[in-house]
Amino acid sequence: MKQVATASATVGLVMVAVGSLSFAATAVNGDDIKSLEAKIADQEKALANSQQQLATMKDALTKSGELPAEATEQSADRTSKDANSSAVSQSDTETTEKQADSIQAAAPSPTTAAPAVVAVSRWKGTSLGLGATINTGDNSSQKLNGVLNLKYTALPWEYSAKVDPQYQHSSDQGVSTSKYNVILAANYYFSPKNFIYNNFTYTYDKFDGNDYYWNYSSGYGRTLYQGPEVTITGQVGPGYVQRKIQDSGEVQRLLSLNTMGRLDWQINDKTVFSQILTPVYTTDLTTVTTSTALTTQLIGNLGLQVQFDTKYLSNVTSSARRFTTTTSLNLLYSFA
Known part of the structure; x- marks a missing residue:
């Protein structure tokens, strides 16, 4: 046992x-x-x-x-x-x-490479250009044209500035002068498609009947459509306009209603088409401007831009015309 x-x-x-x-x-x-x-x-x-x-x-x-x-x-x-x-x-x-x-x-293989992450610069859209411009309408003129586009994105804020200095000679009036156009913008995005905009525009142009013209507006903006290649944006809001009339020297201060529509179309990797429509309404003056541009990359950071602008003024002096056009051709260097 x-x-x-x-x-x-x-x-x-x-x-x-x-x-x-x-x-x-x-x-x-x-x-x-x-x-x-x-x-x-x-x-x-x-x-x-x-x-x-x-x-x-x-x-x-x-x-x-x-x-x-x-x-x-x-x-x-x-x-x-x-x-x-x-x-x-x-x-x-x-x-x-x-x-x-x-x-x-x-388990992933240690030799498998992770997908590359493309870093987007906060300064994307910044460029410097130089070219020539031809005007028709209130005067026929040829001018040297420069343009500086600044853009900085730090969400929820997006900042942009455009400085457009021009030196022009008028064949109608036989004079030479300089023209300055400055546009500043600051947008605050409180959602991916909705934002509060702040715009300031200053124009100095002896040929449009005003010694100077500036407009500040603030309001609501929205991305109306966003697809793989096309983006459509709209803005509307109140504003304040001040201008000095050349003939009388009168300074006008007016409340305004500002609207804007913008279309951006990425045609391919190197070509972009844009269209901007900006009506501004006041009790004494209605201004409607359009800007159509086609920008293409030539080599590296160097590109070419063809732009066609129109401007309509409902109330002008005797020496100015209601409708003018500007055609410009610029070489652009993109920094980001």
Whole structure:
């Protein structure tokens, strides 16, 4: 009986060891599976040998009458359970191996390059240009034209400035003069498509009947449509206009209603088309300006821009015309 107890204890310890190894096999990673399989195989062989020795001893004890037949049946049941436990352990090992293979297959390869992130400059849209301009309408003139476009984006704010100095000679009036046009804008985006705009425009032009003209407005703006290539934006808001009339020297100060519509079309990677319509309404003067431009990249940061502008004034002096046009051709250098 002592030998039976000793053999049973040995079998129990082996079963505990096998169970522990089976549990450990489910927790390790794929790199240790082969080593664990070898250890489990050795333990299974030792278990099989112990079970065989135990069966031989039980047969001998049963034949000698020292061990009743019921004990033999219980031992057979335990032997069957041990075999089932060994099969479960084998199944757990195979499951762990499959899980490790699945995890290894799902893991990204260290040699796979991450997609490149293109950094967009906050100064995108900034450029400097120089060219020539031809006017028609209130005077026929040729002039040298320069343009500076500044744009800086730091969301939720977007800032822009355009300075358009021109030196022109009028063939009608036989005089030379300079013209300055400055446009400043600051937009605050409170949502991806909605913003509050602030615009200031100053114009100095001796040929339009005014010594100077400036307009400040603030209001609501919205991106009406945004597609892969086309963007349409609108603005509306109140403003304040001040101008000095040349003939009389009178300074007018007027409240205004300002509207603006803009279309930008990215034709291809190198060509952009833009159209801007800006009506300004006051009790004494209505001004409608349009600007149509086609800009294309020539080489590197150097581009070419063709622009056609129109201007309509509802109330002008005797020396000026209501409708004028300006055609300009500029070489542009983009900084960002």
